[in-house]
Amino acid sequence: MNPEELKRLVAQAACDEVLKLPPGQCLGIGTxxxxxxxxxxxxxxxGHFAGVVSSSMASTQRLIQRGFYVLDTNQVTDLPVYVDGAxxxxxxxxxxxxxxxxxxxxxxxxxMAKRFICICDASKQVAVLGQFPLPLEIIPxxxxxxxxxxxTLGGEGHLRxxxxxxxxxxxxxxxxxxxxxxxxxxxxxxxxxxxxxxxxVVSVGLFAQRKADLLLVSNAxxxxxxxxxx
Ligand code: 5RP
Numbered sequence: 164m165n166p167e168e169l170k171r172l173v174a175q176a177a178c179d180e181v182l183k184l185p186p187g188q189c190l191g192i193g194t195x196x197x198x199x200x201x202x203x204x205x206x207x208x209x210g211h212f213a214g215v216v217s218s219s220m221a222s223t224q225r226l227i228q229r230g231f232y233v234l235d236t237n238q239v240t241d242l243p244v245y246v247d248g249a250x251x252x253x254x255x256x257x258x259x260x261x262x263x264x265x266x267x268x269x270x271x272x273x274x275m276a277k278r279f280i281c282i283c284d285a286s287k288q289v290a291v292l293g294q295f296p297l298p299l300e301i302i303p304x305x306x307x308x309x310x311x312x313x314x315t316l317g318g319e320g321h322l323r324x325x326x327x328x329x330x331x332x333x334x335x336x337x338x339x340x341x342x343x344x345x346x347x348x349x350x351x352x353x354x355x356x357x358x359x360x361x362x363x364v365v366s367v368g369l370f371a372q373r374k375a376d377l378l379l380v381s382n383a384x385x386x387x388x389x390x391x392x393x
Pocket of ligand 1 (some may be wrong): 193194195196197198247248249252259260261262263264265266269
């Protein structure tokens with residue numbers, strides 16, 4: 164199976180899972196190529212949900228184009244499920260996210276949700292997080308300070324740019340992204356707290372304190388479901 168088929172397969176499994184919810188509830192939907200498959204496959208069933216909240220402008224646009232009723236997070240008090248992809252996931256269900264730059268809104272919506280369903284293919288499963296550069300959303304004027312602070316933690320921050328334009332990538336919140344290389348993340352919960360403490364960091368793409376409750380992971384033989392307790 165090629166990578167797109169694996170994404171489609173796991174997205175279909177997530178659709179089957181969320182359609183077990185009683186009708187009339189709100190659903191949280193993430194960002195990225197796997198989340199895009201989820202949006203597309205769920206579109207014929209959008210009437211099952213009272214509405215959706217989305218973790219990025221890109222997902223919001225796609226959802227609206229496909230007929231979903233997109234709510235602002237401020238309008239939602241009860242969010243049973245959030246479905247999103249990941250860049251890496253370890254055996255405990257801790258994740259690195261933010262490859263698409265949407266980590267801050269992903270954190271907010273996953274924190275609001277009762278259950279986080281992570282959808283990915285088996286290439287995202289790792290023993291120890293950190294091969295994938297860890298994204299941080301930062302306040303632009305704090306860049307040099309955050310870079311230095313990250314160095315003391317053993318990492319190397321690289322400002323994310325837009326292709327070869329020489330311009331920094333700007334998040335939906337007006338922030339910049341530092342991609343941190345060189346970390347072997349053996350204590351994700353502690354590292355998440357430490358990085359959150361650095362002034363100028365808006366959020367860190369470590370999802371360890373709020374990890375996945377359910378991992379749906381696709382491989383050549385099908386989709387495996389792995390439950391994690393918080
Ligand atoms: C976006 C994310 C995505 O969930 C993550 O990058 C995985 O994306 P994809 O499904 O395209 O591999 O965190 O900020």
